[in-house]
Amino acid sequence: MAGEAGNFDVALTKKPRYVNESICTGCTTCAEYCPVKYPDQFNQDISQNKAVHIYFAQAVPLVSYIDESCIYLKEKKCRICESVCKQKAIDFGQRAEKREVSVGAIILAPGLEPYDPKVRGDYGYGKMQNVVTSMDFERLACATGPYEGEILRASDKKHPHKIAWIQCVGSRAVTPGSNSYCSAVCCTYTQKQVIVTKEHDAGVECTIFHNDIRSYGKDFERFYERAANLPGVRFIRSYVSIGKEDPKTKNVSIRYATPDDGVKEEEFDMVVLSVGLAPPAGFKGLADKFGIELNSHGFCKTEPFNPMKTSRPGIFVSGGFQGPTDIPEAVFTASGASSQIGEFLNFRRDRLTTERKYPLERDVSGEAPKVGVYVCHCGTNIGKVVNVPSMVEYAMTLPNVVYAKEQLFSCATNSAKEIADLAREKGLNRVVIAACSPRTLEGLFRDTLREAGINQYYLEMANVREHCSWVHSKEKEEAIQKAKDLIRMSVARASRLEPLQEFDLPVNKAALVIGGGIAGMTCALSIANQGHHVHLVEKEADLGGTARRIHATLEGMDVQAYLRDLIRKVYQHQLIHVYTDATITDASGYVGNFATRVKCDRGLIEIKHGATVIAVGADIYQPTEYLYGKDDRVMTHLELDEQINKGDERVIDAESVVMIQCVGCRNEDRNYCSRVCCSESIKNALTLKKKNPAADVYILFRDIRTYGFKEDYYREASSKGVRFIRFEPQDPPLVEAVKDGGRSVLRVTVTDPILGKKLEIDADIIALAAAVVPTPGNTEISKLFKVSLGPDDFFKEAHVKLRPVEFGTEGVYLCGMAHYPKHMSETINQAYGAAGRALTLLSHDTVVASGSVCDVNEKQCMACGHCIKACTYGAIDWRQTRDGNKALVNPILCKGCGLCNSKCPTGAIQLRHFTDDALTSQIDAAVPDEEKVIEQAYAAVGAV
């Protein structure tokens, strides 16, 4: 790689595949005949694959390649694959290809590597057959895994009935070869594996040996409880060591300790090592090649207040190379890095874009319905419960169905192509996909229909996953019957669908950002830097939000200096318009065309904008516990931070400070973890220790959740003498104000689970790690912009993992603590992420509006006006015709709710795509004909 920001020249080498990918059909005949068996790398070397094979079932492109185990490549023998390939796709003449590309900016997204316990021989891995890593287990449990989703032991290929997971393997340890940081994802993925294991076989006993349980992510606390409450699941807090392997059964014994029973040894059929995350392979070479710096752990070194910026201008980083990270954060940074590049290369925007062309739509109006049905296995998600081949067979018996087929993953690129190709080949004019929820993938499959030259509204989906296989897994017979019912209903509905056209709406190029904290300001700047007007509204008199109360981050960065700079940039930006003391009184409109009324320092104004970003932040819980509000020596962790920085002598000179964690959350009222408090308390503890090394600092906690690199500070606090005492939620600390020998103290009584004794600590100051709580205004904002809130009243994103910065409602985006409590660096990641998503809308001139809107049959309209009164959006008006007034729908304003349709006495107004005809045909098909007693009766008397 050479050049500089804006003009990089990158030389790429494409390794030979020895298969011509443009003609390979992925039929795998070559693999069938290949004589070379070789450990399958994708399946963790557990099963064998051939020298010529497809890397994995959902690989893109889904074509074969030949790897280094091929005996022709090694010894010039064989070439069987070449002769069996009907496509003549095998090409041993291929050589490595060199390509040079010129780019303006680079994103490094090399991901991470699972930690390899073989290197150090941890816990008998590599020596004992039934000790596997969590990655091995992940493959074992997978439908496309080594045993097709059966979890089998390596030693005897039998199902394990007693499985142990050992947490923190390779993480949170300073021994050579291990990583000192917390890998951040293992607690939750282990819980997932436990739940999946129990779904495979409810009788399996699952035991998890863990340290702290770090379910700090959104909805993770509930997920943890769900796993922990399953019958036969034990979570045991203990360090463990591997005992011996039984020479006969190959079972593995584990030694562990519990407070009640002391040291115990227990035998397990299988042991899973929850391995952590390490930097990507070859990270040093990568850093050298791109001229970027790494941090001490081998991950990318980034700017403290911009975690996507590397040490070299023009090169950005996203995903796991930032550090151990979960999927939503990886998605924030993917979108965020692209937004930063958008800012950087804005002057060259649109120079290389080409418009996507679809084939001409076939006119099928004169044809009888010809329905194609595709039933998806979804790996084993559907197939394990519902017998997919029998569904295909059943579908073929339904009226109008001319073709039916099963697919492993209908959403895979190759499956979508198959649907489009078959639709053309078989002359299909309607397609039913029996798979997951239309709420997730309807868009994708509609696109598939367009590719096939079929109107996209001829698609219908039967949700046999969320509404069937996932909820009826225990009653397979009933699930199969229901899946048939759902497919029959969908086929009936599909037969009555009509082709519809969509509209292009102009996009207002401005954005409204609600909330002037770090999230809102960062997002506003990124959007404005890409040439769009941004209206930034803040309810307070000043910008800054919660960050105004924080002086430094755990990593030691000066928050106030950063904030001042950020506020200055916002005010100086000529495209950003700031409104303070603002309240939103009304919001109307839709994607690309919102109108929002704001009461603010400038009076009552109306803002027109195309995109909306919700960045309203969060509040801090006002504790009622532990004498808060009754004794001024009890404060929240934020107040403690403020007092330390003010130099309050009571705090700085305190002999003893006690911090109590999880105040106001991880309880029945707020069943979530506030994510930031452990790190905040450790930050305060370290600052106090620095200012007054003699002070006794205690942190009373339930689990310390310093995930990722923050773990190092936890270790530092321990080494500096901060004392950590764990308590159980059912036995919380007790705080009382007492006088002891003339000294007035706050006496904290807490049970130490290790000593099994009550401890009394006399404190001068108590700091409560008060929960981060949603702001009361969330409800109002959610109503105004028609977006939803989750069970804890934080805003609910469109998809937890895959669409974490946007809403189901188009044109509205989300970032910062309005989404969930998070650290500043995470907020910045998400703020850029939201800007990136908003830009994908704002950078277009038009947005496409649905074809599913209302339409009037004027002949039937008798001008009663009911529809006009019914429409909340003012989308219907009178049109004067020769036959008098008739109702007329403005399709751009129509939202497609169908209220008018149900009010119309003559059926003149119909909601397209949900016409009476389509709905009644679906209702009609809900009960199989043979069970419709009443119809049989009519038939008998000739009444029908």
Add this chain to the structure above:
Amino acid sequence: MSFEPKIIAFCCHYCAFAAADLAGSMRLSYPSNVKIVKIPCTGRVDVIHLLKAFEKGADGVYVAGCLEGNCHYIEGNIWAKKRVKSVKKLLDDIGIGGERLEMYNMSAAMGQRFAEVANEMTERIRQLGPSPLKRNLSDESNDGCEETCSTETPERSTVEV
């Protein structure tokens, strides 16, 4: 064989259908008797759809929309509530029984509630037994009597008018 009711649930896209999806992701188990017809808003559900459902063999029907005050389309669910109320009365009048029809409200986050409602409604209809439209006919048609069938015809016309 014990009676297993056929139940049709009209679920709005934004809340109840989403709640059903969530119940799926949460792997909550509920009776398989419930089949969902997706509609954009419960305000789209018309009297004819509810009656057709019974005519076409459903033993129970319910409409599930957003929580009151939270309708994605402002007040579609309020309209649905009124409509359900009037059809319940009609069902009472014609002998099918209004308790076979119900209106429920839930948010997209209430997967648990979706499963509860499915349980509740299935249990209710199991108690009530097959729809009278079916019961009369199936009981009496066992006798092979055409006369009983014709006695049903007026009822059908009552329903459709």
